[in-house]
Amino acid sequence: MARLNHHYRKLTAGYLFPEIERRMKAFQKDNPGTQIHRLGIGNTTEPLTPGVARGLEEGVKRLAAAETYTGYGDEQGLTELREALSRYYESLGAKIDPGEIFISDGAKPDAGNIQSIFSADSVIAFQDPAYPVYVDSNVIAGRSGSYDGERDNYSGFLYMPCREESGFIPAPPAQKADLIYLCSPNNPTGAVAGHRQLREFIDYARRHKAVIIFDAAYAEFITDPGLPRTIFEIEGARECAIEINSFSKFAGFTGVRLGWSVVPKTLVVEGGEPAEVHRCWLRRQTTFFNGASNIAQRGGLAVLSPEGLRECRELIGYYMENSRIIKRGLQELGLTVYGGENAPYLWLKTPGGLTSWEFFDRLLQEAHVVGTPGSGFGPSGEGYFRLSAFGHRADIEKAMESIANRLIL
Amino acid sequence: MARLNHHYRKLTAGYLFPEIERRMKAFQKDNPGTQIHRLGIGNTTEPLTPGVARGLEEGVKRLAAAETYTGYGDEQGLTELREALSRYYESLGAKIDPGEIFISDGAKPDAGNIQSIFSADSVIAFQDPAYPVYVDSNVIAGRSGSYDGERDNYSGFLYMPCREESGFIPAPPAQKADLIYLCSPNNPTGAVAGHRQLREFIDYARRHKAVIIFDAAYAEFITDPGLPRTIFEIEGARECAIEINSFSKFAGFTGVRLGWSVVPKTLVVEGGEPAEVHRCWLRRQTTFFNGASNIAQRGGLAVLSPEGLRECRELIGYYMENSRIIKRGLQELGLTVYGGENAPYLWLKTPGGLTSWEFFDRLLQEAHVVGTPGSGFGPSGEGYFRLSAFGHRADIEKAMESIANRLIL
Numbered sequence: 001m002a003r004l005n006h007h008y009r010k011l012t013a014g015y016l017f018p019e020i021e022r023r024m025k026a027f028q029k030d031n032p033g034t035q036i037h038r039l040g041i042g043n044t045t046e047p048l049t050p051g052v053a054r055g056l057e058e059g060v061k062r063l064a065a066a067e068t069y070t071g072y073g074d075e076q077g078l079t080e081l082r083e084a085l086s087r088y089y090e091s092l093g094a095k096i097d098p099g100e101i102f103i104s105d106g107a108k109p110d111a112g113n114i115q116s117i118f119s120a121d122s123v124i125a126f127q128d129p130a131y132p133v134y135v136d137s138n139v140i141a142g143r144s145g146s147y148d149g150e151r152d153n154y155s156g157f158l159y160m161p162c163r164e165e166s167g168f169i170p171a172p173p174a175q176k177a178d179l180i181y182l183c184s185p186n187n188p189t190g191a192v193a194g195h196r197q198l199r200e201f202i203d204y205a206r207r208h209k210a211v212i213i214f215d216a217a218y219a220e221f222i223t224d225p226g227l228p229r230t231i232f233e234i235e236g237a238r239e240c241a242i243e244i245n246s247f248s249k250f251a252g253f254t255g256v257r258l259g260w261s262v263v264p265k266t267l268v269v270e271g272g273e274p275a276e277v278h279r280c281w282l283r284r285q286t287t288f289f290n291g292a293s294n295i296a297q298r299g300g301l302a303v304l305s306p307e308g309l310r311e312c313r314e315l316i317g318y319y320m321e322n323s324r325i326i327k328r329g330l331q332e333l334g335l336t337v338y339g340g341e342n343a344p345y346l347w348l349k350t351p352g353g354l355t356s357w358e359f360f361d362r363l364l365q366e367a368h369v370v371g372t373p374g375s376g377f378g379p380s381g382e383g384y385f386r387l388s389a390f391g392h393r394a395d396i397e398k399a400m401e402s403i404a405n406r407l408i409l
Numbered sequence: 410m411a412r413l414n415h416h417y418r419k420l421t422a423g424y425l426f427p428e429i430e431r432r433m434k435a436f437q438k439d440n441p442g443t444q445i446h447r448l449g450i451g452n453t454t455e456p457l458t459p460g461v462a463r464g465l466e467e468g469v470k471r472l473a474a475a476e477t478y479t480g481y482g483d484e485q486g487l488t489e490l491r492e493a494l495s496r497y498y499e500s501l502g503a504k505i506d507p508g509e510i511f512i513s514d515g516a517k518p519d520a521g522n523i524q525s526i527f528s529a530d531s532v533i534a535f536q537d538p539a540y541p542v543y544v545d546s547n548v549i550a551g552r553s554g555s556y557d558g559e560r561d562n563y564s565g566f567l568y569m570p571c572r573e574e575s576g577f578i579p580a581p582p583a584q585k586a587d588l589i590y591l592c593s594p595n596n597p598t599g600a601v602a603g604h605r606q607l608r609e610f611i612d613y614a615r616r617h618k619a620v621i622i623f624d625a626a627y628a629e630f631i632t633d634p635g636l637p638r639t640i641f642e643i644e645g646a647r648e649c650a651i652e653i654n655s656f657s658k659f660a661g662f663t664g665v666r667l668g669w670s671v672v673p674k675t676l677v678v679e680g681g682e683p684a685e686v687h688r689c690w691l692r693r694q695t696t697f698f699n700g701a702s703n704i705a706q707r708g709g710l711a712v713l714s715p716e717g718l719r720e721c722r723e724l725i726g727y728y729m730e731n732s733r734i735i736k737r738g739l740q741e742l743g744l745t746v747y748g749g750e751n752a753p754y755l756w757l758k759t760p761g762g763l764t765s766w767e768f769f770d771r772l773l774q775e776a777h778v779v780g781t782p783g784s785g786f787g788p789s790g791e792g793y794f795r796l797s798a799f800g801h802r803a804d805i806e807k808a809m810e811s812i813a814n815r816l817i818l
Contacts, residue, residue, distance in 0.1 A: 001618040001679035002587040003528035008689050043480040053473035056704065057466060063665065064462035071452035071663035105514055105666075105699070112697035116549075119412035136696050142529075178411040209410040254480035255703035256472065257514075270410035280417050287545050288521035290514070293702040294664035295465065 007142045010154070016132075016376035020360075027364050036364075037399035039326065039387045040371040042187070044252040046318060046392070048299075049311035052251055055302020059295035070294060075286055077103020077260070078297040084304040085260060094232035096262055100278065102285055103300070105292045106259040107217040107246035111181075112137040113288070114213055114242060114261070117280045118179060118269075125158035125177035127170055129188055129377030129384075131215070134181040152379040161380040162189055168338060168347065169197045172204035179211050180204075182231075185218035188377045188386040189347040190339015192227050198234045205240035209270050211277075212241040217259075220250045220316055222342040238264040242277075249344065251303040251312045258296040319344050322396045323389035329400040330387075333409060344389040347374070351409055359385050367406040369399050416551045419563070425541075425785035429769075436773050445773075446808035448735065448796045449780040451596070453661040455727060455801070457708075458720035461660055464711020468704035479703060484695055486512020486669070487706045493713040494669060503641035505671055509687065511694055512709075514701045515668040516626040516655035520590075521546040522697070523622055523651060523670070526689045527588060527678075534567035534586035536579055538597055538786030538793075540624070543590040561788040570789040571598055577747060577756065578606050581613035588620050589613075591640075594627040597786045597795040598756040599748015601636050607643045614649035618679050620686075621650040626668075629659045629725055631751040647673040651686075658753065660712040660721045667705040728753050731805045732798035738809040739796075742818060753798040756783070760818055768794050776815040778808050 024036060048056070062068040076082060082098035089096040104110050112133045115122070124138050135154070138144060145155030153159055158177050160170035168191035172180070182201060184193040193201075205212050214231040222229050230245075231237045246259035265275040291297075302308045323340040330337045330348060340346035348371075350359040356373030363369050363385075374384030391399075433445060457465070471477040485491060491507035498505040513519050521542045524531070533547050544563070547553060554564030562568055567586050569579035577600035581589070591610060593602040602610075614621050623640040631638050639654075640646045655668035674684040711717045732749040739746045739757060749755035757780075759768040765782035772778050772794075783793030800808075 001585075002531060002620040003679050004681055004685060004689050005526050005528055008526065008692060011692065045478070045480070047475050047478040048469075048472045050473070053469055056469040056472070060457075060462055060465040060469060060704075063457045063465075063661075064459070066456050069454070069456040069661075071454070071661070073664055105702070108699045109697055117414050117417065119414055120551075122411060133696060140525075140693070140696065176410075211411040252472075252478075252480070255482055255700070257699065257702045270412050272413050276413060280413050283417060283420065284549070287542060287549065288518055290517045290666065291664070293514070293666045293705050295469075295704055296702050 005140065007140050010139050010144065010146055011136060012147050016372070020370065020372065023361070023364065024370055034368055037369045037395060037402055038391065039369055039396070039399050041388050041390045043390060044249060044254050045390050046252060046315055048252050049308070049315060051305065051307040051311050052299055052302045055308070056256070056295055056299040059298030062298070063294070073291050073294055073297070076101065076282065077291060078294070078301070081297050081300050081304075084301060088304055089230060089232065092229050092233060094230050096232060096264070100262055100264050102261045102263065102281065103292050103297060104259045104261060104285070104289070105257040106248060107215060107244045108133055110244045110259060110261045111213070111215055113284065114244070114281070115141055115143075115179065117277070117284050118211070122178040123158065123176065125160055125173045125180045126378075127182060127186065128159040128161050128379060129374060129381035130181065131183055131187050132377070134213070152375070159378065159380070162186075162191065163380070164338075164349070167191055169193050172201050176208050177210050179213060181213045181215070183215040183217070185221055185343030186339075186345070187218065188345055188372065188374060188381065190341070190343035190345040191347070192222060192224075192342045194226070195228055195234060198228060198231055202234055202236045202240060206236060210240065211267070211269060212237075214241050214243045216243055217246040218249055218343050219245065220313070221320065221344050223320070224342050227342055232262070238266045240267065242267065247300055247303055250316075251299075251308070252315065253296070253299070256296050256299060258292050258300045318393070319389045322391060322393060325396055325400060326387055326389065329404060333404065333407070335409075340389065346387040346389070348385040348387060350383050350385055353383070356382055356385055363403070363407065366408055367403045369403055414549065416549050419548050419553065419555055420545060421556050425781070429779065429781065432770070432773065433779055443777055446778045446804060446811055447800065448778055448805070448808050450797050450799045452799055453658060453663050454799050455661060455724055457661050458717070458724060460714065460716040460720050461708055461711045464717065465665070465704055465708040468707030471707070472703070482700050482703055482706070485510065485691065486700060487703070487710070490706050490709050490713075493710060497713055498639060498641065501638050501642060503639050505641060505673070509671055509673050511670045511672065511690065512701050512706060513668045513670060513694070513698070514666040515657060516624060516653045517542055519653045519668060519670045520622070520624055522693065523653070523690070524550055524552075524588065526686070526693050527620070531587040532567065532585065534569055534582045534589045535787075536591060536595065537568040537570050537788060538783060538790035539590065540592055540596045541786070543622070561784070568787065568789070571595075571600065572789070573747075573758070576600055578602050581610050585617050586619050588622060590622045590624070592624040592626075594630055594752030595748075595754070596627065597754055597781065597783060597790065599750070599752035599754040600756070601631060601633075601751045603635070604637055604643060607637060607640055611643055611645045611649060615645055619649065620676070620678060621646075623650050623652045625652055626655040627658055627752050628654065629722070630729065630753050632729070633751050636751055641671070647675045649676065651676065656709055656712055659725075660708075660717070661724060662705070662708070665705050665708060667701050667709045727802070728798045731800060731802060734805055734809060735796055735798065738813060742813065742816070744818075749798060755796040755798070757794040757796060759792050759794055762792070765791055765794055772812070772816065775817055776812045778812055
């Protein structure tokens, strides 16, 4: 008698985005003809740059010709692309061998799957608030107890609260964790961890023989040269960290699907042999995955060319100008806004002590603008609200105008 | 202290293909200048067809224009593509709603991941020999005991031997299984299950409330109109089966990456609610996966157009002509060969009672031809040898000539 994996039933079922949709539709029904402005999109909106599109087209052309057709590719991904990424890391001041890089179909799959190579009884620590996949993948793997509706958390997990007074960068947990998920630049808070803060986590990880899963999917949005763009800039990270990254927001590949992970061969865990974590991830990827699309990989190569980097950084500049418009606009209204300077996410403190959902309703009803309630990302997100810099300029401007004219503060 | 998932250490580490490479290299070193012919490739070799390449190019162009750019797509994959697949099933005589179809990046990921939505204590049955991912994914999930080198199997799994006398189609297991993996047309044996044989499995599954995972990745190679091309042609399958399929061999997409799975809403398991298996798979896919490349999905739409289907079936015809050449050539030498008529794989009985690896060495040393030892796919593969129909025609002809002139029988 087949039965389902009962851990799925523990999930709080990702009510955040469906609930947003539900309230939007209800508003639209009550207010036909009213234009709703979206400031909560976590998805790229601008077309691919010309050089990157040419790289992808070249990828298709290679498959259509007998001389250049290829089927299954290299186990860890196109060697040329891994070499280009190795050079990219070098430009950031980190030494990563192409053999330590695994090309994937995006940061989300890697962030979800990485836990599966670790022991079922691992103790997991998350930033709170956090991108939901870190939590959900570990719930499904059976590493948590049940969900506590009152405290809005799962028993058995360690939550590291991200607080205003410490710039939304948490301290390492007081208890012993085995796996620690960190995302910097952060989704949803837009906060970026500095060298000293990352060093604290690395010290913690080395002391407790823990592994840090570092999600750097928004690294290209960092403009401040003093902030680390990869955890491997920090000494000691090669002994305790795995990095996950993506072309999604970097190059507008949210639909193209391309990312990568770095598992250093120098990362050794308790009871493991040298390079065994690396071999184990290779085994997981070659068993459950068959490589990213070779077309997307050719596009990735184009992104990392000098022309591609220039174009993509210009595109990021466009989104960051959106971010400045939003931040300035909200600040002019007297609102407190964090993030949005080295990250495409802005973290608004709800005014007048409103809960995240109360502010959602006010913003929708009064200004016809939709964002994302911070409480949807974890208990410490309560009282905050995520806005995103993705969107066409004209739409962003209209949304800000509507907020300025209509939101009652 | 982080530890690895210890089940990975149980794996027999996929020694098959690395061992083939090792022996090939040793031969090449001892015989410099000798040309080695490959008849064991499980990968497409011919370029994409023109109509399909145009579909992919169109996919790139859409992303390069502001009016048509899209990021993350529909949760279960492009609606148009799922509708086209629903019509494709209709043409095979099966009724599948687009909402029951999940677009993926290939059959291997789906075949590896599907077990994860089922209970950790599920009893698993496999065909023996079988495509390794079914076994490996369940070993990693902890559903087996250790590997028994003597018997070449894992304790705790149910192996269904595929024997010559029953055309390599197994009978349902005598014991109670919860999940049953079936692959038809089969890799590696090339055998195709008929209606009656599938009905036996469906009867078994309904009696024991088991779920059949049906891998139909080679269905398009079936030319005999009397053979089922989807398990959903058989009555009762919608209550007990999940189907996995792919564009890899269908359209030469091994590197493009595109596949799909069908989870009927009518499939209910013990203790589960109506449609809960479907919902659970949706939750798994939306948590651990972010959709197949939207470029590849546009290519899939082109495959399913009348022009695309005609072109792709012509390409399959090319490979099947390879298959006829191989089969005829071997039979003329007095060898016994199965499969290769409705599948791109041929299953050769090794002559003179040689083991699979003994025959591998003879074929390599004498005829300079490389194939795949059947024992690499499971204990009942011993004494057999897999040849594949993928390859350029001229290479196939040279390989067959070399066998005819040099193999000492």
